[in-house]
Amino acid sequence: MQAILRAVIEEYVTTATPVGSQALVERYQLGVSSATVRSILAELEANGLLTHPHTSAGRIPTDQGYRFYVESIAEAVPLPAVEQLMIRHQFGQVEFASEHWFRLAATTLASMTRSAGLATPAKPRDAHIRRIDLVAINERMASLILVLREGAIKQALITLDADEPIDQPTLNAVAAILNERLANQTAMRAEARLATLRDDDRVQSLARRVGERVVKVVRAYDGAAIEEVFSDGLLNVMEAPEFAQSDKLRRVFSALENRAYLGQLVGSVAGAGRVQIYIGHENQPLDMRDVSLVLAPYGRPGRAIGVVGVLGPTRMSYSQAIGTVRFVSGLMNELVDHLYA
Amino acid sequence: MQAILRAVIEEYVTTATPVGSQALVERYQLGVSSATVRSILAELEANGLLTHPHTSAGRIPTDQGYRFYVESIAEAVPLPAVEQLMIRHQFGQVEFASEHWFRLAATTLASMTRSAGLATPAKPRDAHIRRIDLVAINERMASLILVLREGAIKQALITLDADEPIDQPTLNAVAAILNERLANQTAMRAEARLATLRDDDRVQSLARRVGERVVKVVRAYDGAAIEEVFSDGLLNVMEAPEFAQSDKLRRVFSALENRAYLGQLVGSVAGAGRVQIYIGHENQPLDMRDVSLVLAPYGRPGRAIGVVGVLGPTRMSYSQAIGTVRFVSGLMNELVDHLYA
DNA sequence: GTTAGCACTCTCCACCATAGAGTGCTAACC
DNA sequence: GGTTAGCACTCTATGGTGGAGAGTGCTAAC
Numbered sequence A, B: 001m002q003a004i005l006r007a008v009i010e011e012y013v014t015t016a017t018p019v020g021s022q023a024l025v026e027r028y029q030l031g032v033s034s035a036t037v038r039s040i041l042a043e044l045e046a047n048g049l050l051t052h053p054h055t056s057a058g059r060i061p062t063d064q065g066y067r068f069y070v071e072s073i074a075e076a077v078p079l080p081a082v083e084q085l086m087i088r089h090q091f092g093q094v095e096f097a098s099e100h101w102f103r104l105a106a107t108t109l110a111s112m113t114r115s116a117g118l119a120t121p122a123k124p125r126d127a128h129i130r131r132i133d134l135v136a137i138n139e140r141m142a143s144l145i146l147v148l149r150e151g152a153i154k155q156a157l158i159t160l161d162a163d164e165p166i167d168q169p170t171l172n173a174v175a176a177i178l179n180e181r182l183a184n185q186t187a188m189r190a191e192a193r194l195a196t197l198r199d200d201d202r203v204q205s206l207a208r209r210v211g212e213r214v215v216k217v218v219r220a221y222d223g224a225a226i227e228e229v230f231s232d233g234l235l236n237v238m239e240a241p242e243f244a245q246s247d248k249l250r251r252v253f254s255a256l257e258n259r260a261y262l263g264q265l266v267g268s269v270a271g272a273g274r275v276q277i278y279i280g281h282e283n284q285p286l287d288m289r290d291v292s293l294v295l296a297p298y299g300r301p302g303r304a305i306g307v308v309g310v311l312g313p314t315r316m317s318y319s320q321a322i323g324t325v326r327f328v329s330g331l332m333n334e335l336v337d338h339l340y341a
Numbered sequence C: 001g002t003t004a005g006c007a008c009t010c011t012c013c014a015c016c017a018t019a020g021a022g023t024g025c026t027a028a029c030c
Numbered sequence D: 001g002g003t004t005a006g007c008a009c010t011c012t013a014t015g016g017t018g019g020a021g022a023g024t025g026c027t028a029a030c
Helices: A002-015 A021-027 A034-046 A063-073 A081-093 A098-113 A168-182 A187-194 A202-223 A234-238 A246-257 A259-272 A286-290 A318-340 B002-015 B021-027 B034-046 B063-073 B081-093 B098-113 B168-182 B187-194 B202-223 B234-238 B246-257 B259-272 B286-290 B318-340
Strands: A116-119 A129-136 A141-148 A153-159 A230-232 A276-279 A291-300 A304-313 B116-119 B129-136 B141-148 B153-159 B230-232 B276-279 B291-300 B304-313
Touching: A002 A021, A002 A034, A002 A063, A021 A034, A063 A276, A063 A318, A081 A098, A081 A318, A098 A116, A098 A230, A098 A304, A098 A318, A116 A234, A129 A168, A129 A202, A129 B129, A129 B141, A141 A202, A141 B129, A153 A202, A153 B153, A168 A187, A168 A202, A187 A202, A234 A246, A234 A304, A234 B246, A246 A286, A246 B234, A246 B246, A259 A276, A259 A291, A259 A304, A286 A291, A291 A318, A304 A318, B002 B021, B002 B034, B002 B063, B021 B034, B063 B276, B063 B318, B081 B098, B081 B318, B098 B116, B098 B230, B098 B304, B098 B318, B116 B234, B129 B168, B129 B202, B141 B202, B153 B202, B168 B187, B168 B202, B187 B202, B234 B246, B234 B304, B246 B286, B259 B276, B259 B291, B259 B304, B286 B291, B291 B318, B304 B318
Parallel strands: none
Antiparallel strands: A116 A230, A116 A304, A129 A141, A141 A153, A276 A291, A291 A304, B116 B230, B116 B304, B129 B141, B141 B153, B276 B291, B291 B304
16 A cells, blocks of 8 residues: 555656556566556545546646655655765865855755755844944945854945034944944844943944944844745756646746745744655645745754755655755754854 | 838737738738738848748748847837836835845836846946955854955955964954055055065964955956846746747746856946847857847946846837836936945 | 456547638739 | 739648547456
């Protein structure tokens, strides 16, 4: 029974055509005849794990079938050692900056699984201010550059309606005050420290105003969901035969553009702590009904967390995908550890 | 003759079906009968401006036909005042940071022209170092943050194989030296100034090593082609009926992924100084043969230049596209001027 | 519980006929 | 000479038909 479901799924995953009882007995050592297989297939269909495109066609797995498969039957296939080595090598080659790692992760996942690879940068929970810089643009505007201890850099334009025009030396003084008081602080503590600034001194009053903006930027960053999802290899997915009709193809594409939903998924994966799988109709958005996602978090819970994973047709090799995603997330763990140690 | 070509193109652009002589006399005041139109159509076809999908079908423009049209017949249709106002309003709304402008430009172009909108950030010619920051990551690694006067921020990881472990105070001292010597310098001048650093002093020697890296990063940035092309609204293009077959659809998609070629085009547009149009087969890459681009530079020649434009099917409304692209590039000009004034 | 046999159903493909759109050509017209 | 009406011709698109083939579900026997 499970053996047959497994055989159907694995056959369908490779051939992409509905699989009949005959093909099963020919290609798998099931030890029974096609007639027996047929009755079992009928049973699996009654349980909602398989369907029929039409009467005289073979069976294809339903989303429920895949769900049962990944939970009870499939074992993660670990990535072959050779490829593990190759990937490690690639990560070693790349410019040693976390900015590049998550992109490389997506690219790697894409080429290893022949699906679309997804990855987000590692995002800290409560960011710490590292350094504040102010650069004059003109007499009333300045560029605020905010470096966070966790590696992210935020930039904002500030308009200062001061009575007198602002020059760079003033800005430097303001920045010095802010750096002294806010360095290594979270948004909350930074806010408290701003309260001690006096309003009757021009520079201090400017510093307070800029400081409030800084806190706002940090807060926005803390509060923001992981929004930046980098993807690569969408073309792999588009080549799958199930997307031969152009409307389905369009749907896949708009699925990947659906950053809102991806962001939401990424959020729950980050919370879950291990590989999560979302299959076809389990995704609410209609665009997503034809695709599955295999996602895993990486990083250090409570400090910085990101997500890597793949997006492919529901007919994907889940065992392989899980193994590969698991490996890449582990690798990213190591890298983050190395960086934050 | 030109009136007929114009009618064919404008009709085809709106209907997306081959246009016959009868349809032309019905819908356009040409003052002649369908028979006359037919003979003119035959002539236009002999000149290579029109084709036939098959004998009993109407005419469709060739890429040459479009080329002739945009050069000799079409006038740019300026964007209606209402929409100009709306767009200005949107640009006013957005967080006042150039980072967001070019994305908004792409989005705006996409929705206005119902094609894919493209935009690159404004890239300076010879970047000036504004500020250098060093943040310790661990005993051997530091994060280099480099703020350029032109607004860009570059980040790199540095590994310092110093004899003794590196701490943040040391890095601060190094950064102070570098800021003092390199601020407001271009890569070339910065390099010269580094030469005066002495090797026998530990901090100065570190500063020299970091400084060399800084110069390298700035050089890389100066030398890089405009590489970051942001695009939006690809879905608009994918909905065009000419991309109903999924292989064509895939090609459009991979066209937009073809960053190398886009970068190259962007480069020549930046040099050209005005709206440039690339129609279908005029693009070398096969992926690009079904699409046209209307691109325009923005910014200040010699200081900072970026590109905005649209990518759509060859069957696009060039007049409208040119008008819209021209308006948006003009708007971006104003914004850049305002910022760099 | 398993199996062989068989009728049945449905898709896929090739083939064909027809309607319709649009052309090119010719001969007449101003 | 340019323009026009008329007409035969060509090609596509559409829809219907009829096997061939795949695969099922059922039944009866083991």
